[in-house]
Amino acid sequence: MATTMAPKVGHGDGEGATSKGTESKALLEMVQLLVAQGVKQVPEKFIQPEHIRRTVHEVGAVCSDMIPVIDMAGLDGDNKDQVMADVAKACEEWGFFQVVNHGVPPVLMQEIQQVSKDFFALSPEEKEVNKIKPGTSVGYGRLFETGKTVANWVDRITIWSYGEQSRAEPCMPPKPERFRQVVDEYSEAVVKLCMRLIETLSTTLGLEPHILGEHINVKTVGLRTSFNYYPPCPQPELVLGIMPHADTSFVTVLQQDETPGLEIEKDGQWILVPPVKDAFVVNIGDLLQIVSNGKYRSVMHRVLVNNTVGRYSFPNFFMPPKETVIQPVKELLSETNPPLYRSLKFAEYISGFYVKPLTGRRLIDSFLLTPSES
Ligand SMILES: O=C(O)CCC(=O)C(=O)O
Numbered sequence: 001m002a003t004t005m006a007p008k009v010g011h012g013d014g015e016g017a018t019s020k021g022t023e024s025k026a027l028l029e030m031v032q033l034l035v036a037q038g039v040k041q042v043p044e045k046f047i048q049p050e051h052i053r054r055t056v057h058e059v060g061a062v063c064s065d066m067i068p069v070i071d072m073a074g075l076d077g078d079n080k081d082q083v084m085a086d087v088a089k090a091c092e093e094w095g096f097f098q099v100v101n102h103g104v105p106p107v108l109m110q111e112i113q114q115v116s117k118d119f120f121a122l123s124p125e126e127k128e129v130n131k132i133k134p135g136t137s138v139g140y141g142r143l144f145e146t147g148k149t150v151a152n153w154v155d156r157i158t159i160w161s162y163g164e165q166s167r168a169e170p171c172m173p174p175k176p177e178r179f180r181q182v183v184d185e186y187s188e189a190v191v192k193l194c195m196r197l198i199e200t201l202s203t204t205l206g207l208e209p210h211i212l213g214e215h216i217n218v219k220t221v222g223l224r225t226s227f228n229y230y231p232p233c234p235q236p237e238l239v240l241g242i243m244p245h246a247d248t249s250f251v252t253v254l255q256q257d258e259t260p261g262l263e264i265e266k267d268g269q270w271i272l273v274p275p276v277k278d279a280f281v282v283n284i285g286d287l288l289q290i291v292s293n294g295k296y297r298s299v300m301h302r303v304l305v306n307n308t309v310g311r312y313s314f315p316n317f318f319m320p321p322k323e324t325v326i327q328p329v330k331e332l333l334s335e336t337n338p339p340l341y342r343s344l345k346f347a348e349y350i351s352g353f354y355v356k357p358l359t360g361r362r363l364i365d366s367f368l369l370t371p372s373e374s
């Protein structure tokens with residue numbers, strides 16, 4: 001299990017919701033704008049306390065090549081059992097792995113990168129058209145700027161890219177013009193990949209391939225996509241691109257560009273997830289931790305920035321509608337493996353991180369049937 005070296009914050013997908021009335025102020029202080037103005041010293045609000053900064057090592061210093069890379073083409077071949085075993089091991093030991101030959105066309109991955117570059121190249125006024133609305137968690141701007149937490153060195157736009165929520169809460173930016181079309185194609189391909197992963201994880205959990213998907217009502221699960229831009233920072237050692245957090249998803253499928261920055265916490269150390277061409281980074285989210293009754297764990301991760309080159313990343317959070325009940329799969333339970341978590345509605349989970357996102361504990365622990373000591 002993840003150790004306690006990182007502060008245990010209960011952020012959902014890197015950041016929580018915005019609190020009412022703080023949005024315009026946040027927008028005036030978008031990182032991109034600060035950098036364009038030639039800021040030499042990062043403003044106070046971005047400076048992390050010392051114990052949260054790069055405490056253990058610099059980017060990439062620890063065994064980053066150990067994070068498993070799974071060739072999904074192998075799931076259809078003679079080597080299937082070995083690939084399944086590799087996935088099972090990756091989930092149990094790492095909670096993170098990369099996938100190649102995953103079925104999402106590389107050209108779509110390039111296009112998503114291009115339209116987000118085009119988005120961030122718009123004028124501040126054009127970007128602000130789509131700014132986060134009070135009480136929601138989608139739109140342009142840094143979320144969770146309540147003034148009580150240190151700000152992340154990132155600008156981002158978050159949208160519901162697929163499923164019920166994308167219809168209920170429209171949030172596509174009007175510009176660039178190709179944004180919507182590219183996102184539609186991309187999210188459909190990424191959802192297919194998520195479905196495939198859920199089927200695979202069902203098997204690696206020791207269940208029939210369809211059980212996990214049926215349990216989470218996979219056909220109703222949607223996608224929330226963030227477009228993160230981490231501009232170069234004049235004092236990268238003082239800030240974090242995104243502070244340590246675990247994701248509020250079943251799984252997250254992340255596209256990163258060629259600039260390193262993402263690190264995961266394992267056995268008390270931060271380990272770089274090295275960029276691999278055309279790969280997605282897959283990680284177990286809190287919801288799968290509950291559903292698998294703790295067999296697969298949602299691992300803390302963070303993002304470092306540097307002073308020379310900007311970085312783009314696109315996490316896709318595979319998340320259910322608010323009314324979905326989240327509980328351990330009954331086929332996994334037995335007298336020797338009793339449920340660790342109580343059943344809850346996803347809405348309850350979300351409101352947990354909206355209301356008290358930074359209590360110093362992981363949100364997921366508050367749903368344990370027997371409270372943990374930490
Ligand atoms: O930028 C990255 O590589 C990770 C982003 C992330 O963890 C998040 O948005 O939840």
Ligand SMILES: [Fe+2]
Nearest residue numbers: 013014246247
């Ligand atoms: Fe994350």
